[in-house]
Amino acid sequence: MRIVLQKVSEGSVDVVDETSGEVDTTFEPQHIGIGYVLLVGVEDTDGAKQIDWLAHKIANLRVFEDENGKMNRSIHDVDGSVLSISQFTLYADVRKGNRPSFVKAGAPDHAEQVWHAFNDALRAQGLDVKEGRFGAHMRVSLTNDGPVTIIFDTDELGI
Incomplete structure (x- = not known):
């Protein structure tokens, strides 16, 4: 992942x-205050091991400032929320040509299942x-705070 x-x-x-380019009224727009926006990409080899490790790490990551201005507080400590966005384009391969290849991205059925399971694992972390x-086709808006942006790649991490 x-x-x-x-x-x-x-x-x-x-x-x-x-088709219309208009806001899809069948989807209720989602909003969070302080917390994390997660862009989540899945590949076909991802499963419970990656989900569990990432959910635990993200829930306990200390990147919010304490009273001394040090990154020492977790999302729990600041009563934050998560906005999770599936994004297969995180697996874009741009080595050849000018059009990205997405062959490494997970098959849609598998990726959707893993993404929902990951979101449920975050919920299980409270x-x-x-x-x-x-x-x-989503429109994602955010105000990055810090800025703090961290990239997790379970292949690189050996998870």
């Missing part, structure tokens, strides 16, 4: 109907998790 974590003071997502819509 690949996750781009961004510490935010606020974040939101809505869905756009690809986090409030809002979601985009898998496979949809």
Whole structure:
């Protein structure tokens, strides 16, 4: 799995109907205040091991400032929330040509299942998790705080 974590003071997502270009009214826009916006990519080899490790690490990561200005507080300590966005483009391969290849991205059925299981694992860690819509054209807005952006790649981490 690949996750781009961004510490935010606020974040939101809505869905756009690809035919009309208008906001899709069947999706209730999601908003969070302080917390994380997570861009989540899945490959076919991802499963419970990666989900569990990432959910635990993200829930306990200390990147929020304490009273001394040091990154020493977790998302739990600041009563933060998570906005999770599925994003297969994190597996783009741009080595050849000018059009990215996404062959390393997980098959849609598998990726959707893993993404939902990951979100549930974050909830099991006690986090409030809002979601985009898998496979949809989404508009994601955020105010990065810090800025703090951390990239997790379970292949690189050996997970």
